[in-house]
Amino acid sequence: SGFVKAHWMEDWYFGYQCLNGSNPLMLRETRHLPPNLSVTSDMLRPFLPEGSSLEKELQKGNIYLLDYEVLDGVPANVINEKQTYLSAPLCLLHLNQQGQLLPIAIQLQQKPGPQNPVFLPSDSGYDWLLAKMWVHSADFQCHQLISHYLRTHMMAELCCVATLRQLPDAHPLHQLLLPHVKTSLKINFGARASLLASKGLFDQAVGSGLATLPLLLSRGSARISYRTLCVPEDLSDRGLDKLPQSFYAQDALRIWDTVHRFVTSWVELYYHGDDAVQRDPELHGWLTDINAHGFSNGFPQRFHTRAEVAKFVTALIYSCSALHAAVNFSQLDFAFWVPNCPVAMLRPPPQVKGAVTEDDIMSFLPDVNTTCRVLMALNGLSQPAIDFVPLCHYKEAIFREDAHRRLLEEVQAQLRDISDAIAERNSQLELPYPYLSPERIENSVAI
Numbered sequence: 001s002g003f004v005k006a007h008w009m010e011d012w013y014f015g016y017q018c019l020n021g022s023n024p025l026m027l028r029e030t031r032h033l034p035p036n037l038s039v040t041s042d043m044l045r046p047f048l049p050e051g052s053s054l055e056k057e058l059q060k061g062n063i064y065l066l067d068y069e070v071l072d073g074v075p076a077n078v079i080n081e082k083q084t085y086l087s088a089p090l091c092l093l094h095l096n097q098q099g100q101l102l103p104i105a106i107q108l109q110q111k112p113g114p115q116n117p118v119f120l121p122s123d124s125g126y127d128w129l130l131a132k133m134w135v136h137s138a139d140f141q142c143h144q145l146i147s148h149y150l151r152t153h154m155m156a157e158l159c160c161v162a163t164l165r166q167l168p169d170a171h172p173l174h175q176l177l178l179p180h181v182k183t184s185l186k187i188n189f190g191a192r193a194s195l196l197a198s199k200g201l202f203d204q205a206v207g208s209g210l211a212t213l214p215l216l217l218s219r220g221s222a223r224i225s226y227r228t229l230c231v232p233e234d235l236s237d238r239g240l241d242k243l244p245q246s247f248y249a250q251d252a253l254r255i256w257d258t259v260h261r262f263v264t265s266w267v268e269l270y271y272h273g274d275d276a277v278q279r280d281p282e283l284h285g286w287l288t289d290i291n292a293h294g295f296s297n298g299f300p301q302r303f304h305t306r307a308e309v310a311k312f313v314t315a316l317i318y319s320c321s322a323l324h325a326a327v328n329f330s331q332l333d334f335a336f337w338v339p340n341c342p343v344a345m346l347r348p349p350p351q352v353k354g355a356v357t358e359d360d361i362m363s364f365l366p367d368v369n370t371t372c373r374v375l376m377a378l379n380g381l382s383q384p385a386i387d388f389v390p391l392c393h394y395k396e397a398i399f400r401e402d403a404h405r406r407l408l409e410e411v412q413a414q415l416r417d418i419s420d421a422i423a424e425r426n427s428q429l430e431l432p433y434p435y436l437s438p439e440r441i442e443n444s445v446a447i
């Protein structure tokens with residue numbers, strides 16, 4: 001966190017965090033300017049390479065976008081009897097020839113207009129810094145509630161309940177999935193009774209309070225599509241697969257492939273053909289249960305092939321293990337320096353340029369006592385899980401049977417190779433990306 005404190009104001013580190021930080025799920029390549037972002041080619045020319053233009057950079061795939069429209073118009077919390085504020089920024093970034101991703105325009109609200117200026121790197125230092133802080137504040141809400149709670153914790157709970165309800169103990173997918181989801185009920189009940197409840201952390205300290213949560217969580221759920229849960233599709237849809245600068249993307253893809261091979265072998269061990277999949281009523285009861293209570297956007301309604309089952313199960317296992325590690329492990333590293341991650345903002349988003357001073361910046365940040373609560377909660381989450389089981393390791397007797405043991409030896413050896421490769425890479429780096437190293441990934445959502 002010393003590094004964060006020293007570099008949080010720098011533009012390259014803002015871009016760095018979109019790819020190598022704790023919420024690598026928001027950034028996406030864009031080939032068109034969003035219609036509601038009021039920038040022109042001329043405005044942005046000074047921040048693009050000599051002789052190039054916004055159109056050319058868009059065409060080359062060098063322009064990226066952060067869009068927090070899910071926060072548009074949601075009510076913000078009242079903390080310590082003070083109204084706080086949320087914004088729904090749009091932020092444009094440029095991937096330059098040195099491989100840095102630099103923010104080049106920030107509009108704090110979705111609807112363009114005279115009271116919603118577009119902040120630029122050439123604005124006064126405090127205007128630009130404050131605009132970036134607003135983006136990080138919006139990102140914190142989306143990170144905790146959507147990337148972390150919905151995509152990992154709720155996904156695990158959904159799968160856990162459907163598995164217990166619809167698949168008998170002896171069903172091969174019950175056996176494979178339960179170790180990945182069984183800890184989720186306890187931790188989620190705990191989170192809803194403390195962190196998300198009245199007088200809990202969000203109520204007392206975070207910009208998204210009790211009035212925000214139902215709305216934001218339901219909007220967030222509606223935006224979770226099946227494609228975004230499948231790593232190869234998600235990364236190529238967002239243009240991250242081609243970026244050597246995204247360590248999340250590189251590591252995520254290797255882990256997905258390894259888990260996917262393992263799950264495919266598991267599925268093929270039990271289903272001897274696609275028709276066996278189609279004729280399994282328990283499997284379809286399970287899928288229907290997940291769809292009925294979960295996310296609806298593009299999820300399969302029926303399984304026709306073994307490959308579809310394997311992909312679906314891989315997406316579930318990945319979300320409960322690797323994705324949780326990527327969004328959870330990393331939070332303390334980036335959030336401990338509060339200005340880098342303002343969990344609430346005490347003043348409304350600026351409607352004009354040139355109105356903030358250095359002192360003003362601090363007056364946007366939450367009270368000291370509020371900040372302490374958040375840091376203590378994050379610290380509490382850092383207690384190592386007592387019975388940590390690494391990804392694709394299983395204690396259940398069933399996994400010691402010969403056929404299973406062979407599959408496990410294979411997947412575990414491949415994961416060890418990934419760990420070694422990541423350790424080797426990280427040893428050369430000033431800023432390592434350790435979060436997706438398989439030996440640090442827990443098999444299930446336990447915290």
Ligand SMILES: *[C@@H]1O[C@H](CO)[C@@H](O)[C@H](O)[C@H]1NC(C)=O
Nearest residue numbers: 015016019020101245429431
């Ligand atoms: C991500 O981290 C790696 C290693 O520190 C670095 O080489 C890369 O440039 C980073 N990406 C961005 C966009 O800064």
Ligand SMILES: *[C@@H]1O[C@H](CO)[C@@H](O)[C@H](O)[C@H]1NC(C)=O
Nearest residue numbers: 034035036067069072110111
């Ligand atoms: C603004 O544009 C973006 C990108 O096209 C879109 O995702 C978002 O929904 C728009 N917001 C509003 C309020 O229209």
Ligand SMILES: *[C@@H]1O[C@H](CO)[C@@H](O)[C@H](O)[C@H]1NC(C)=O
Nearest residue numbers: 079080081204367368369370
């Ligand atoms: C936190 O600090 C603020 C301002 O310093 C004060 O008004 C508030 O009562 C304090 N809250 C608690 C719970 O101590």
Ligand SMILES: *[C@@H]1O[C@H](CO)[C@@H](O)[C@H](O)[C@H]1NC(C)=O
Nearest residue numbers: 325328329332381382442447
């Ligand atoms: C969650 O993150 C904390 C650090 O913030 C870490 O100590 C803990 O082990 C993580 N849990 C899991 C399951 O990754």
Ligand SMILES: [Fe+2]
Nearest residue numbers: 148324328447
């Ligand atoms: Fe968690």
